[in-house]
Amino acid sequence: MSRTRTTSDWAPTTFHGDLRTAVEQLKAEPGDEVQVHGSPSLVNQLAALDLVDEYRLAIFPVVLGAGIRLFPEGQVPRGLELVSSRTSDSGVLLTTYRSAGEPAVGAFPGPS
Numbered sequence: 001m002s003r004t005r006t007t008s009d010w011a012p013t014t015f016h017g018d019l020r021t022a023v024e025q026l027k028a029e030p031g032d033e034v035q036v037h038g039s040p041s042l043v044n045q046l047a048a049l050d051l052v053d054e055y056r057l058a059i060f061p062v063v064l065g066a067g068i069r070l071f072p073e074g075q076v077p078r079g080l081e082l083v084s085s086r087t088s089d090s091g092v093l094l095t096t097y098r099s100a101g102e103p104a105v106g107a108f109p110g111p112s
Contacts, residue, residue: 023051040068048076052099055080059093079103 023046026034036042046052057070079100086094 019045020049020051023049040070040072043070044072044075047071047078050076050099054083054099055095055097057095057097059095061091061093077103 023034036046043052079102080097081100083096083098085096088094
């Protein structure tokens with residue numbers, strides 16, 4: 001999807017004016033799912049509009065100390081429910097979370 005371009009040589013490119021309308025139209029079309037890869041800006045715009053059903057996160061065993069935050073300051077708080085997780089042979093944690101609405105307020109249990 002693009003808000004700034006009007007042409008593309010890549011066939012799956014979609015141009016839109018209103019993000020909510022464009023995503024709702026995509027979701028209404030036949031197919032399994034709509035995915036976003038490597039665009040934290042778009043993911044945050046979708047999350048702010050409550051259009052993210054599921055997050056698939058790969059957590060790598062490396063501490064870099066800096067970088068783009070997945071959930072920046074000012075993001076609407078959201079609860080997440082763990083759907084699945086597994087660890088790759090190289091130690092990458094592969095997780096799937098579903099949006100669970102507003103986060104529960106209170107103490108969270110420690111690791112089990």
